[in-house]
Amino acid sequence: MVVPEPGLPAAVTIYEVGPRDGLQNEQGIIPTATKAAFVRRLLAAGLPIVEATSFVHPRWVPQLADAADLMTALRAELGDAAAELPVLVPNERGLDRAVELGLRHVAVFASATDTFAERNLNRTVDSQFEMFAPTVDRALAQGMDVRGYVSMCFGDPWEGAVPIDQVVAVGTRLLDLGVGQLSLGDTIGVATAGHVRALVAAFAAAGIGPERLALHFHDTYGQALTNVHAGLQAGVTTYDASAGGLGGCPYAHSATGNLATEDLVWFLTGLGIEHGVDLTAVAATSRWMAAELGRPSPSAVVRALTPPTE
Template identity: 85%
Template sequence: MTETLPMVVPEPGLPERVTIYEVGARDGLQNEAALVPTEVKAEFVRRLLAAGLPVVEATSFVHPKWVPQLADAAELMTGLTAELGDTARALPVLVPNERGLDRALELGLRHVAVFASATETFAAKNLNRTLDSQFAMFEPTITRALDAGLDVRGYVSMCFGDPWEGSVPLEQVVTAGRRLLDLGCHQLSLGDTIGVATAGHVRALVAAFEAAGVDRSRLALHFHDTYGQALTNVHAGLQAGVTTYDASAGGLGGCPYAKSATGNLATEDLVWFLTGLGIEHGVDLRAVVGTSVWMASHLGRPSPSAVVRALAESPA
């Protein structure tokens, strides 16, 4: 029997290749109720890399009081570095402040990310800062990282809607994103934290950034599938020329500070979608499905990914 894959029917005008930025090991696992053993996390990262994912964000050097699920960040990265060397040192990690950056520098890591908010309320809940003062906190972290030769990614959350404030004006999101880019972030990931984005909104936000002088090549899109719109929104992003998409193996994740945020866009669903459009991505779909099935067994529940469910039950 032939392997189950979609028929390839390219759509004119879309990018030829997309980068999948895998966030399952960090954004996915940080929202789990149960603590996942360090050795399981390490194997998760190894399997994701072996599946061909070009970028695997490994963990976050956040204070364990706030995200106890990632309290083993240093232990995880020390072990991966000892085993994988430069491959592990190239894995991105989230650093919320200078203390987090110190820990990343001590381990010789080369790619870090900071996490900002597009709204006042979420900045207060997630960072204990105002919308404006969060950037003063990020500035020394980003400056020191750049001085040390690191690449810095900027995340902006609540770009399409906020559970406390409702709709978020496009210009407010653009202002927040531009401030991170002006501080030196090489890429900006625009997060639909509670999954309320729709296709027209996606296109409008990308256009607003371009009108503000931000090339779409510097943008990434991070969708949640709360209302089943994630792949529709990816399609809108592709039409707008964005070529980097965050995704989480098996659809793991949410947001510990926004209870209405359900799972991230599943990596497998994204790979299936891109494959059908003939867009190159370099990822072995079966390998990622197997990894998500394996992780689901450790978490004690099935994956929410439709593609994982379909392929896990079908013969190769």
Template identity: 85%
Template sequence: MTPLPMVVPEEGLPTEVTIYEVGPRDGLQNEKAVVDVEVKSAFVKRLLGAGLPIVEATSFVHPKWVPQLADAEALMTGLSADLGERARELPVLVPNARGLERALDLGLRHVAVFASATETFAAKNLNRTLDSQFDMFEPTVAQALDAGVDVRGYVSMCFGDPWEGAVPVRQVVAVGKRLLELGVGQLSLGDTIGVATAGHVKALVAAFGEAGVEPGRLALHFHDTYGQALTNVHAGLQAGVTTYDASAGGLGGCPYARSATGNLATEDLVWFLTGLGIEHGVDLDAVVATSTWMAGELGRPSPSAVVRALGGAGE
């Protein structure tokens, strides 16, 4: 029988949290060896079977920039054949209007755009300035909304940038507000290089609140580079945020920022939330088994502490 943490609720925290699974997209995008589309499809279906309510499947980025995700159409077409209408509800990243068109052609209903909170990363990741990136997002978001498609907005480098260092809180809020004004429904604030600390998390969420953005419009996306991801989740919970991005097995990084190591592992987050008595709807055994299987497919151990404790490196 799989051990579980003793449940000890903490007063003042949310009673329910949504885990936004990004493993198939953000988790795999930095893998050098191309993962077979059938493996990706099985990964998505296993994650859904583990009870994860949202699984971001892929990105409609140009294959030149992220070769790992060149099979986006094939993946989504296959998932549609297997899952029917449910596949149309899987979110995908669309970096620009062309990516959105590809998603719309497949009838997908949830997309995300990816912005930068800093000048340097906007140049490296988007080939834009901090200001001109919105010229790309505006028509993309407008077209998506006109088509009845929900849009999420990622903001990267919210807590620190490897080229610029500390990122002013007001700058992050300004970028986030502009995305919301375009019509984005939810903002995911990314600690792309894992340098956030608890006080910084609370300060950023508070600054958004002062700017009129309630915690319910925010999600938090942590990397565990310095072992602070779960501490930062705790700070986010205390600040009222109830959506957290995570990647099964701790997979992922950023192809444009070498210091961006793995995402917060879904299993570690599930264990943490379970101990606090916070509802999340995820079957820990099933997601550990999925990550153990994927570690075997990738040929290396999972960085997730919970996977290592419960599942090992591979099947």
């Protein structure tokens, strides 16, 4: 039953991160053709944005070593539409590869804490911007759209609770570089609803409205949908999600699965919020990918929609 809640947004954009964030921590190397099929199926399910891969050095994330091959295959299959698929570019070398392939949407990945910046980027919070600035400048000069991720926005496994003003300072610096949208990541899944509202309010106090923000939740403590509700109440209309709840962060072992796309779609549908995603199709895609990976999907909605014979 659809029961709208007054005061919430009429429509939401789901930013699908399954092919990149969802698969990056898988130990067994997934064939490029399987990854390409995953992207195609997600697009066919109506997801408006599908982040395809990352041009990170293979030594750091071996699963994504085929990024150029994947994007070339998708270009052959999807034509110019493949150029609209976002990719992560950690530095200028990654950007070079995206430019060579004619891609139009890239993202950079920052940290709100020094420890994670050191482990993930071999940088401090301050020095990471020395790497991002030329990357963002060149991307914008190429006419590309740039998204900025900030990890560890609610808690860090080494540093504990992360001060809200620290997150706002990092996010503001990314936006000042020219990033169009800021995705605030609950990398280890410790966010709670009040914390979400307080962080969005702090950005608003700094002159950054909810239309510039996206929220990226992990369901480590089962709070992801509660946190989405808090974000909706605060006016945020873009949410990252991963088909089937796949994913985590290879540099933070406590970062368990992302918010499942299916769980988010079911939740939004019940509130009468438009999202444009075919739940049956995306759930079937997640069951297919779970079979490819050899284990059940962690998504509650995927499990609920799985026929008894499967």
